[in-house]
Amino acid sequence: xxxxxxxxxxxxxxxxxxxxxxxxxxxxxxxxxxxxxxxxxxxxxxxxxxxxxxxxxxxxxxxxxxxxxxxxxxxxxxxxxxxxxxxxxxxxxxxxxxxxxxxxxxxxxxxxxxxxxxxxxxxxxxxxxxxxxxxxxxxxxxxxxxxxxxxxxxxxxxxxxxxxxxxxxxxxxxxxxxxxxxxxxxxxxxxxxxxxxxxxxxxxxxxxxxxxxxxxxxxxxxxxxxxxxxxxxxxxxxxxxxxxxxxxxxxxxxxxxxxxxxxxxxxxxxxxxxxxxxxxxxxxxxxxxxxxxxxxxxxxxxxxxxxxxxxxxxxxxxxxxxxxxxxxxxxxxxxxxxxxxxxxxxxxxxxxxxxxxxxxxxxxxxxxxxxxxxxxxxxxxxxxxxxxxxxxxxxxxxxxxxxxxxxxxxxxxxxxxxxxxxxxxxxxxxxxxxxxxxxxxxxxxxxxxxxxxxxxxxxxxxxxxxxxxxxxxxxxxxxxxxxxxxxxxxxxxxxxxxxxxxxxxxxxxxxxxxxxxxxxxxxxxxxxxxxxxxxxxxxxxxxxxxxxxxxxxxxxxxxxxxxxxxxxxx
Numbered sequence: 001x002x003x004x005x006x007x008x009x010x011x012x013x014x015x016x017x018x019x020x021x022x023x024x025x026x027x028x029x030x031x032x033x034x035x036x037x038x039x040x041x042x043x044x045x046x047x048x049x050x051x052x053x054x055x056x057x058x059x060x061x062x063x064x065x066x067x068x069x070x071x072x073x074x075x076x077x078x079x080x081x082x083x084x085x086x087x088x089x090x091x092x093x094x095x096x097x098x099x100x101x102x103x104x105x106x107x108x109x110x111x112x113x114x115x116x117x118x119x120x121x122x123x124x125x126x127x128x129x130x131x132x133x134x135x136x137x138x139x140x141x142x143x144x145x146x147x148x149x150x151x152x153x154x155x156x157x158x159x160x161x162x163x164x165x166x167x168x169x170x171x172x173x174x175x176x177x178x179x180x181x182x183x184x185x186x187x188x189x190x191x192x193x194x195x196x197x198x199x200x201x202x203x204x205x206x207x208x209x210x211x212x213x214x215x216x217x218x219x220x221x222x223x224x225x226x227x228x229x230x231x232x233x234x235x236x237x238x239x240x241x242x243x244x245x246x247x248x249x250x251x252x253x254x255x256x257x258x259x260x261x262x263x264x265x266x267x268x269x270x271x272x273x274x275x276x277x278x279x280x281x282x283x284x285x286x287x288x289x290x291x292x293x294x295x296x297x298x299x300x301x302x303x304x305x306x307x308x309x310x311x312x313x314x315x316x317x318x319x320x321x322x323x324x325x326x327x328x329x330x331x332x333x334x335x336x337x338x339x340x341x342x343x344x345x346x347x348x349x350x351x352x353x354x355x356x357x358x359x360x361x362x363x364x365x366x367x368x369x370x371x372x373x374x375x376x377x378x379x380x381x382x383x384x385x386x387x388x389x390x391x392x393x394x395x396x397x398x399x400x401x402x403x404x405x406x407x408x409x410x411x412x413x414x415x416x417x418x419x420x421x422x423x424x425x426x427x428x429x430x431x432x433x434x435x436x437x438x439x440x441x442x443x444x445x446x447x448x449x450x451x452x453x454x455x456x457x458x459x460x461x462x463x464x465x466x467x468x469x470x471x472x473x474x475x476x477x478x479x480x481x482x483x484x485x486x487x488x489x490x491x492x493x494x495x496x497x498x499x500x501x502x503x504x505x506x507x508x509x510x511x512x513x514x515x516x517x518x519x520x521x522x523x524x525x526x527x528x529x530x531x532x533x534x535x536x537x538x539x540x541x542x543x544x545x546x547x548x549x550x551x552x553x554x555x556x557x558x559x560x561x562x563x564x565x566x567x568x569x570x
Contacts (some may be wrong), residue, residue: 049113050080052212053089059211061095066203067239068196071096071106073204085138085153087113091208092131095200095544097164102188104518105164105197109157110137110498111212116155119209119217120506121202121226121235127181127396128163129194130174134228142225142249142495143451145502146527156506157209157217161201164192181396190400194431195234202235202242205309219513221506225249225495226459232432233467236448240441245509247449250459250494253433253467256424257356260414261343262393267414268338273331275377278368280332283368287316289401294361297547301498302491303364304544306454313337336361346415349428350457351435357462360454363492370457400427436470442483447512449485449505449519451538453492468541483520486541499536523556537561 047055055209062072074339089111094104108131122141123133133139137158140150152158158456165183169176184190192200202220210216220243224232229251234509236246268274288311289303296304303309313336318327328336339361344355359365394412401420417424428434441448468486491499501524508519522538534554537545539561551558 036297037301044322049089052109053078053080053091056089056091056208056212059208061204061207065207065566066095066200068199069098069196069204070200071098073200073207075208077181085112085150086155088152088211089113093159093204093208094506095164095197095204097188097192099186102186102192103165103183103319105161105192105200106131106166107159107161107201107204109159110152111157111209112152112155114155115157115213117213117215117217118155118219118221118510119157119159119205120151120221120223121198121205122158122160122221122294123198123224123231124160124163125225125227126179127183128197128227129165129167129180129183131160132174135162136226140435141223141247141505142228143247143501143503143505144522145504145525147270148502148504150350151506154506156221157205159201159205163197165189175265184396184399191430195231195238195433198231198235199239199242202239208531214509219510221245221247221509223247223387225251227252229253229459230255230431230433234483236438236441236446237433237435238413240438240444240446243446244444244513245447246441247451247505247509249450249505250456250463251433251450252459252469254353254356254432254463255433256349256428257343257345257353258463259393259397260345260412260417261356261358262459263397263412264343264414265335265339266394268335270370270379271331271335272288273329274335275370276332276335276367277375278371278424279325279375280328281367281371283326283328284313284336284361285368287311287313288364289360296545297549298553300553304490304546305446306360306363306488306490306544307542309363313340313362323529339367343414345424347421349425349434350432353428353432354435357466359457359458359460360462361457363454364491365455365457365461366455400431418423434467434470436467438471438475440482442475442479445483445513447483447509447518449487449509451489451505453489453494453497453501455491455493455497458494464488467543481518487522488540488541489524489538490536490544498528499524499534500531501525501536501538502527503538509513 030238056075056078059075063072073093073095075091077092079090081088081090091109094106096104103174123136124135125133136153137160140148206216222235222243223231229248230253232246232248233251233253235243291311292309293299295308313333315331316328318324318329318383321330323329336479339359341358344353348354361367401423412418450464452461454461471480489501491497493500503522503524512519523535524538526534535556537556537559539545543563544562546562548558548560
């Protein structure tokens with residue numbers, strides 16, 4: 001047992017730091033007082049936020065205060081910050097692993113001087129690995145309104161972690177860690193990324209909050225997109241008792257099938273003549289937009305009536321399948337068709353999931369910019385130059401499947417898993433957030449917002465539709481409506497897009513919890529510069545925003561949420 005006033009049993013209400021300091025003073029001052037002497041204790045003094053913050057530095061969190069095996073946690077630094085978010089204590093620390101060869105989980109916790117007794121945990125992105133972007137807790141979340149006050153500025157305590165791995169890249173930024181899966185060769189580091197790191201970070205952060213404020217948060221939220229979206233699904237499925245509100249945006253919940261889909265499209269891109277330079281991705285995007293843009297009632301560069309868009313890319317085929325500047329070769333047409341169709345394994349993976357949808361490339365998803373900077377296929381592909389899908393995910397999948405001698409590139413059979421067939425199911429169980437039974441989460445009154453853009457070129461839009469229908473089949477529509485709302489957002493891609501949506505997701509969740517009234521159609525603002533703040537209604541699935549036929553096309557009031565399809569005239 002470590003003799004420290006900063007260590008207390010798990011989940012017990014803790015005395016604030018000011019009270020702890022006073023207790024030390026009281027014990028010292030009364031040590032020589034006769035027991036018969038009447039003693040009236042003075043009022044407990046309150047330390048300043050600055051002093052309380054400084055006292056956090058060097059504190060430790062015992063291993064038994066964390067709900068998964070660790071060697072405890074520590075605070076490396078704590079300093080008072082004054083910026084546009086207000087006054088807060090910025091705490092940096094780490095969770096020590098059980099395996100001495102694994103890395104610490106680095107975390108940041110931000111504790112506002114004026115606390116509303118609520119906290120927000122932020123998810124990461126791609127392979128995580130850094131305390132930047134959303135994981136610092138200083139940003140606004142995956143679909144926040146540009147320029148709006150961040151959760152920390154609104155008196156929420158915020159925190160996030162790097163999932164337990166980090167590598168320095170000399171002069172390159174820490175964000176490079178997000179595209180390198182080397183860490184997965186270590187079993188504990190792999191488990192931390194797969195989900196364990198979320199629980200460990202959460203418990204350490206709550207312990208620190210209890211130490212500073214003297215109480216735990218009355219309400220806990222999780223906000224995440226992409227990998228952070230998978231993490232949002234994960235905490236909801238594995239630790240539902242820890243969270244009151246969850247936002248899962250464009251989530252990579254079907255991680256193993258997604259990785260195989262990436263490899264599948266990369267194999268098509270790197271087949272002879274199959275690469276799509278920017279001139280051809282733009283050709284496709286313009287042709288789709290020309291055919292389907294008006295199906296929602298207005299030509300505005302956004303395809304909202306996605307279900308009615310049935311573009312046939314064969315109309316772009318060059319004569320006799322040859323080559324041309326303004327048409328597609330047979331091989332390029334094949335690549336587009338691979339992008340548009342599902343990836344499916346021969347055997348079901350965890351929870352019976354066996355596939356992932358294709359990308360909406362025939363209904364508004366623009367691949368321009370997603371395939372790198374070059375106009376040709378370079379063998380082997382180089383980071384950011386071309387085929388980001390292949391370069392990042394193929395090597396990452398090898399690392400997660402713990403093969404020290406991976407086969408050559410472009411060799412994995414995405415239907416069977418090839419040499420990894422025997423371990424795909426185990427990996428799916430470890431990393432996929434595919435449990436559709438959210439009963440424990442729902443029964444405690446917690447709320448869940450799902451959203452996905454219809455133009456996502458990184459995670460297929462219909463992957464989210466698939467999970468929604470899985471929950472619907474498992475729990476029933478009536479029960480699901482009590483705690484879940486799902487929004488498909490036209491023109492929104494992967495954290496960006498023609499309509500780069502922003503809305504107060506945290507506020508929506510908080511009000512839902514306060515009032516018990518579920519959100520319906522939400523107003524979203526376009527965060528793109530030059531959009532002049534145009535707005536659209538975000539419609540509850542399966543509805544979509546239809547132009548009424550008159551009014552300002554940049555105002556949400558000119559649209560209504562519709563479910564009927566407007567089929568293009570032949």
